[in-house]
Amino acid sequence: xxxxIVAGNWKMNLNQADGQKLTSEIVNMIxxxxxxxxxxxxxPPFVHLQGVKKLLEGASNIFLGxxxxxxxxxxxxxxxxxxxxxxxxxxSYVIIGHSERxxxxxxxxxxxxxxxxxxxxxxxxxxxxxxxxLEIREEGTHEAYVTNQLTESLFGLSEEDMKKIVIAYEPIWxxxxxxxxxxxxxxxxxxxxxxxxxxxxxxxxxxxxxxxYGGSCKPDNxxxxxxxxxxxxxxxxxxxxxxxxxxxxxxxx
Ligand code: 3PY
Numbered sequence: 001x002x003x004x005i006v007a008g009n010w011k012m013n014l015n016q017a018d019g020q021k022l023t024s025e026i027v028n029m030i031x032x033x034x035x036x037x038x039x040x041x042x043x044p045p046f047v048h049l050q051g052v053k054k055l056l057e058g059a060s061n062i063f064l065g066x067x068x069x070x071x072x073x074x075x076x077x078x079x080x081x082x083x084x085x086x087x088x089x090x091x092s093y094v095i096i097g098h099s100e101r102x103x104x105x106x107x108x109x110x111x112x113x114x115x116x117x118x119x120x121x122x123x124x125x126x127x128x129x130x131x132x133x134l135e136i137r138e139e140g141t142h143e144a145y146v147t148n149q150l151t152e153s154l155f156g157l158s159e160e161d162m163k164k165i166v167i168a169y170e171p172i173w174x175x176x177x178x179x180x181x182x183x184x185x186x187x188x189x190x191x192x193x194x195x196x197x198x199x200x201x202x203x204x205x206x207x208x209x210x211x212x213y214g215g216s217c218k219p220d221n222x223x224x225x226x227x228x229x230x231x232x233x234x235x236x237x238x239x240x241x242x243x244x245x246x247x248x249x250x251x252x253x
Contacts, residue, residue: 003210004226005166005233006250007041007065007127008240009095010048019048023055025243030062033251038233040250041065041093041127042240046081053090065093065127068101071114083118094119095235097129097153099172109152116153120161127166127235128154129214130193134173142171146189147196155200162201167211168235169193174215176237183224183231186213190230219245222252 014022023042030040043065044052056062070080086094096119097112112128119126130149132142146169154165169189171181181189190211198206213225214235225231233253239245 001037002208002232003039003166004037004253005039005041005210005212006246007043007093007095007168007212007233007235008246009067009098009214009235009237010042010044010240011067011100011237012045013241014044014048016048016051019044020051020055022241022243023052026246027055027059027062029243029247030059030250033247035061035250036253038250038253039063043067043093043095043127049086049089049091063092064090065095066091067095067098069094069096069115069119069124071111071118073118083115083122083124087122087124091124093125093127093166095129095168096126097149099129099131099170099175103172109149112153113156116157116165120157120164125164125166127168127212129168129170129235131170131172131175131215137171137173143189143192146193150193150196151200159201159205162197163205163208165209167193167197167209168214169211170214170235172215176216178216180216180218180221180225181213183221183228186225186231187228190228194230217249219248219252222249226253 040062069083096115101107116126130146132145136145210232212233212235217234
């Protein structure tokens with residue numbers, strides 16, 4: 001059985017009080033809902049980590065995540081945050097290679113390999129993001145584009161390490177645009193990603209890896225998307241900033 005995961009990506013939003021309020025509301029709502037076997041992850045900005053961690057004490061199925069980590073282990077890299085620091089603050093998951101990091105901060109497949117390695121070495125679960133821009137989708141080469149991202153960043157990993165990875169497929173044309181991939185488009189890419197993982201690591205490992213969908217996932221489309229056989233949950237942007245919407249997505253399986 002693959003893990004079902006819903007991870008909220010707050011991006012660069014919310015001041016301290018609003019982050020605390022959102023977290024408390026989510027903790028309380030999730031306590032009241034029956035979420036069975038769903039793992040929930042909150043990925044606030046770095047400055048919120050300690051405060052959110054405190055509020056998550058006692059919420060056994062809600063985990064702390066970060067949105068990024070450095071591709072360097074430590075040292076004179078002003079402004080960077082290392083995977084080891086995140087681990088020491090009780091972080092369990094880290095988003096790596098979100099399209100906004102790739103596009104606005106020049107993160108390459110090679111840099112992401114380093115980030116994934118450091119995350120794993122420090123006991124963090126990488127949520128590795130992949131996805132194609134609109135022009136690639138329109139050209140019809142999206143499958144090759146996405147599988148190449150996986151090959152270049154992940155296929156140096158050992159089988160043991162690969163088993164620890166979570167993948168998030170986020171078509172860039174569906175991020176922050178209000179457009180969502182149809183559930184069939186999501187399933188098609190998730191199946192292609194899983195087949196690509198199987199071609200290198202074998203079916204058993206590929207079948208154990210959770211693949212999340214991201215890109216304008218909302219309460220009104222989550223159930224349809226999550227019903228697809230290769231979709232194991234979601235990486236949620238805007239809707240993770242509203243406690244009711246986020247909780248409704250968590251209960252959409
Ligand atoms: C979105 O849904 O907008 C995201 O980018 C989630 O990471």
